[in-house]
Amino acid sequence: MQKLMSFILCIIAFFSRGVLQAESKNQKNKETSGKKQKEKKMEEMKIILSRSEIAEKLKELKKKPLPKNLSIGAECYEIAQKPERVEYVCPVCGNKTLYTNSLNFDLVEQISYLRALSETLKKYGITLDERALCKNCQKQVSEKSLCIMIPYQEDGQNIYRRCEINETDLVLLKEFLSGKDKHQGFTDEETPLAEYIERLQVLLGVKVK
Amino acid sequence: MLKNKKSESVLAASFLPAAAVLEMTFECNHECLFCSCPWEAPGESFCREKELSIEEWKKTLTQLTRMGVSNFAFTGGEPLLKEGILDLIEFAAGLKVYYTETYQGQLKTTLVPPALFLLSNGRNMSQEVLNLCLKHQIHLSMSLPGLSSYQKHIGGKDTEAGNILFWIKEAQKKGIAVTANITATRLNIHELYETIANALIAGASNILLNRFLYGGRGIDHAEELTLSREEIVFMLDTAEEVLSASERYGSIGTEIPLCLIPKPEKYSHLQISTRCSAARDFFVVSPDGYIRTCNHSPVKLSHISNIETLKDHPYWKQFVFNDYLPKMCLSCANTDRCDGGCREAAHILNGSVKANDPVFSSYELSGKA
Numbered sequence: 001m002q003k004l005m006s007f008i009l010c011i012i013a014f015f016s017r018g019v020l021q022a023e024s025k026n027q028k029n030k031e032t033s034g035k036k037q038k039e040k041k042m043e044e045m046k047i048i049l050s051r052s053e054i055a056e057k058l059k060e061l062k063k064k065p066l067p068k069n070l071s072i073g074a075e076c077y078e079i080a081q082k083p084e085r086v087e088y089v090c091p092v093c094g095n096k097t098l099y100t101n102s103l104n105f106d107l108v109e110q111i112s113y114l115r116a117l118s119e120t121l122k123k124y125g126i127t128l129d130e131r132a133l134c135k136n137c138q139k140q141v142s143e144k145s146l147c148i149m150i151p152y153q154e155d156g157q158n159i160y161r162r163c164e165i166n167e168t169d170l171v172l173l174k175e176f177l178s179g180k181d182k183h184q185g186f187t188d189e190e191t192p193l194a195e196y197i198e199r200l201q202v203l204l205g206v207k208v209k
Numbered sequence: 210m211l212k213n214k215k216s217e218s219v220l221a222a223s224f225l226p227a228a229a230v231l232e233m234t235f236e237c238n239h240e241c242l243f244c245s246c247p248w249e250a251p252g253e254s255f256c257r258e259k260e261l262s263i264e265e266w267k268k269t270l271t272q273l274t275r276m277g278v279s280n281f282a283f284t285g286g287e288p289l290l291k292e293g294i295l296d297l298i299e300f301a302a303g304l305k306v307y308y309t310e311t312y313q314g315q316l317k318t319t320l321v322p323p324a325l326f327l328l329s330n331g332r333n334m335s336q337e338v339l340n341l342c343l344k345h346q347i348h349l350s351m352s353l354p355g356l357s358s359y360q361k362h363i364g365g366k367d368t369e370a371g372n373i374l375f376w377i378k379e380a381q382k383k384g385i386a387v388t389a390n391i392t393a394t395r396l397n398i399h400e401l402y403e404t405i406a407n408a409l410i411a412g413a414s415n416i417l418l419n420r421f422l423y424g425g426r427g428i429d430h431a432e433e434l435t436l437s438r439e440e441i442v443f444m445l446d447t448a449e450e451v452l453s454a455s456e457r458y459g460s461i462g463t464e465i466p467l468c469l470i471p472k473p474e475k476y477s478h479l480q481i482s483t484r485c486s487a488a489r490d491f492f493v494v495s496p497d498g499y500i501r502t503c504n505h506s507p508v509k510l511s512h513i514s515n516i517e518t519l520k521d522h523p524y525w526k527q528f529v530f531n532d533y534l535p536k537m538c539l540s541c542a543n544t545d546r547c548d549g550g551c552r553e554a555a556h557i558l559n560g561s562v563k564a565n566d567p568v569f570s571s572y573e574l575s576g577k578a
Contacts, residue, residue, distance in 0.1 A: 046371065046374075047356050047370060047371055047374065047403075047407055048403070048406070048407055049356070049357075051403075054402075054407075054410070055454070057410045058406060058409070058410070058451065058454040058455040059454070061410060061455040061457065062454065062455050062456040066456070066458075083227060083279070083308065083309065083310040084310040084311040085309060085310050085311055087221070087489075089224060089489075089529050089530070094521065095220060095224060096220070096223070096224050096225075097218055097219070097221065098218065098219050098220075098221050098309050098316060099218045100217050100218070100311040100314060100315060100316050101311045102311070109545075112530065112531035112544075112545065113545035115530070115531075116531075116544065135218055135220040136220055188542075
């Protein structure tokens with residue numbers, strides 16, 4: 001019985017040794033392969049620090065076609081290229097209207113600047129009316145453009161509303177109402193404000209006799 | 210799939226910007242000196258609440274797509290540390306959103322899957338993650354703050370810049386678009402040329418370059434990291450030099466005051482942002498579900514479960530309507546194309562979004578004026 005047990009143990013030991021040897025061999029192979037992979041990885045991870053080598057590699061890169069699916073990072077975060085559209089957020093209702101990138105593009109792009117300009121006119125009671133730009137609010141107005149509103153209570157007419165307003169109009173009003181006699185153009189060129197009397201009359205809804 | 214008839218204007222699905230940056234977790238396996246995450250700011254002023262579960266994130270994504278959000282950027286902390294992140298990305302890839310854009314002079318709305326972005330520090334990058342990116346055309350972005358200075362920047366962790374270059378190369382081999390996200394600091398500006406070049410040579414399809422901004426853990430390291438005006442111009446010139454040499458393109462993320470750039474027109478390969486996009490083009494959902502205007506911002510606004518209240522939040526509206534220009538900029542002729550630098554960094558340093566960008570403060574403080 002003991003002999004049989006010894007025999008079995010010997011057999012097990014023999015095979016175990018074989019297995020161990022095989023495992024060891026496998027391990028060795030794995031190690032070699034791992035080492036090779038690591039070396040390969042290290043090679044691939046190599047940082048190029050020589051400027052001349054970099055210049056050569058950059059030249060090679062220049063010849064390669066540009067990668068596809070490029071995205072534009074316009075924010076601190078990498079965000080997809082902005083959709084081809086113009087977005088307008090209404091300061092009255094807070095809703096957003098989307099426009100084609102041709103319709104009202106300049107107006108919407110400039111809106112924050114126009115709002116800042118109109119802030120300076122508030123002390124004269126003149127306010128900017130943007131409702132026409134908002135898909136939600138535009139049903140309240142007939143004109144489909146940017147307007148200003150001026151309260152003329154002495155005429156018995158509560159509010160004078162002038163539409164199709166642009167940046168120059170707001171600048172002219174600001175200059176006129178603050179008592180200036182010159183108009184400053186886009187490139188800082190100056191012209192007499194008197195040259196704009198007609199437009200100012202239209203904007204303010206008054207006529208000079 | 211066409212949803213509506215063609216028109217020139219249409220009411221959007223909601224007031225939300227098109228892109229949401231989703232901070233998956235507060236956790237990170239790097240300790241970057243420049244980290245702007247507000248919860249890493251000294252003094253624990255930012256209250257961390259319980260993180261959203263993956264199921265809650267799924268509901269959030271579904272809700273946001275219904276509200277017209279068409280781009281999702283997964284970030285953190287380190288997003289790959291969030292348990293279940295890959296499952297969530299798979300879920301996001303299966304969503305559909307109505308996407309409106311101009312087509313032949315008219316607005317056209319189609320039902321499409323959202324565009325997905327994964328922003329990682331690269332430490333836990335794997336072939337599995339790359340395969341997922343490939344499967345769903347996810348744009349990958351990995352952080353590379355320098356070469357020899359890499360370890361110092363990431364808080365002395367046991368990994369090297371070569372690891373990032375390796376994964377950029379692996380991603381490129383698979384045909385995945387990958388951006389190298391480089392934060393330029395005073396500690397790595399000397400090797401910026403080499404950093405950008407190595408990223409491009411490894412196969413980065415794009416470079417996103419950000420100057421260090423005051424905030425988060427960076428508050429404690431501001432003095433050693435903040436670039437001066439001259440160094441910012443050097444950063445731009447260097448990036449342009451490398452990009453043009455390789456006929457590649459890159460962009461500057463964090464907005465730079467236009468008045469700091471002597472010749473903006475000379476940068477043909479580098480897109481420079483001078484306007485803030487927070488709350489207009491993108492917004493952030495914190496790990497605990499609170500919405501913030503941008504990743505820098507320490508100001509928690511509405512919770513995602515109460516998102517409709519965001520529209521009327523005064524802080525949100527300040528960003529939507531550009532009501533944040535610093536006094537020094539009010540008389541400038543370029544206010545329609547420049548916001549005077551980063552409004553949140555100004556807020557963190559000086560207590561108001563209408564304060565000056567730190568570049569002006571640091572300039573004055575260092576006595577270089």
